[in-house]
Amino acid sequence: MIRLHHVPYGRSFRVLWLLEETGLIDRLGPLEIVAYRIGAPEMREGDLPRLSPANRIPAIEIDGLEMSESGAIVEYLVETHAPELGRAPGTCERPAYLQWIHYAETQASLIENLNLQLVFLRPPAKPSPVVAKLTVARLRQTLAGMEARLGDRDWLLPGGFSAADVMMGFNLFAAPYYVPLDGFPRLAAYKARIEARPAHRRAVAREGPQRFYAQDFYPVPEG
Incomplete structure (x- = not known):
């Protein structure tokens, strides 16, 4: 089991x-x-x-x-x-594989920060507009870095789909609630490829309807 x-x-x-x-x-x-x-x-x-x-x-x-x-x-x-x-030790794609695996957590930590500030905080607590703005800017930069390095590839590594792409599954679901993907056409296409995978669809079906976010987009609060 x-x-x-x-x-x-x-x-x-x-x-x-x-x-x-x-x-x-x-x-x-x-x-x-x-x-x-x-x-x-x-x-x-x-x-x-x-x-x-x-x-x-x-x-x-x-x-x-x-x-x-x-x-x-x-x-x-x-x-x-x-x-x-995966990518075995000693293979040419191993360094990039490890980098993307851990890059996913760099990105996810920013999403978690925004979740805490803009989704979970309840009155009388208030999110800091300055902190939220800086966090959104950092998240946008991580997406821009992915956009540039993805290039024309279907997946993060030249050798094809890997667990590094799996690590991004949560990120690219959550990031658009704070940073629209309109300015990142390669990432938008990459996200669509992820969502088209049969295994991803089965996992989403197990999840059921999305109840985590109450609205489609969370703007930075005004100061």
Whole structure:
């Protein structure tokens, strides 16, 4: 059995998509999803605090192993079950593969910051317009860097689809709530290719309707 501790439309989507992409649900399943709501009491109860030192999703129980951190889980599952989605040490694409895997977290940390400021803060707390503006600018820069380096390729690496693209699945879902992709045509096309993958569609179907964001776009609040 595979047990995934998961917040719908959070970073744990990376792991859910990878499980679909690799066929591990069919090979090692069945899959049990333990779903949480951010900030809800159940995140402090049950198994999650034991599995995750930070008491955060994702966490996974698979083959008798317990792990947390989406990047670590993705790298481990690729190394042990889907080497074709990784780039082996010593190969020419290995440095770029590792860079994109970790770039995804640089970008996701900015999205998380904006989620906290513009989605989860409730009165009387107020987001800082200055901090939000700077964070949006930094997120836009990470997207511009991807746009420039993606070029005319279908995927992040010249050799084709990899787990580095899987790490971006959550990011490119969430980033447009703060930075429109209208100015990034290559990224918009890349996002469409991601969403067209059958495994991605299966993962989205497991998620169900999006309930994380209450509006289509979150502008920077006025000072």
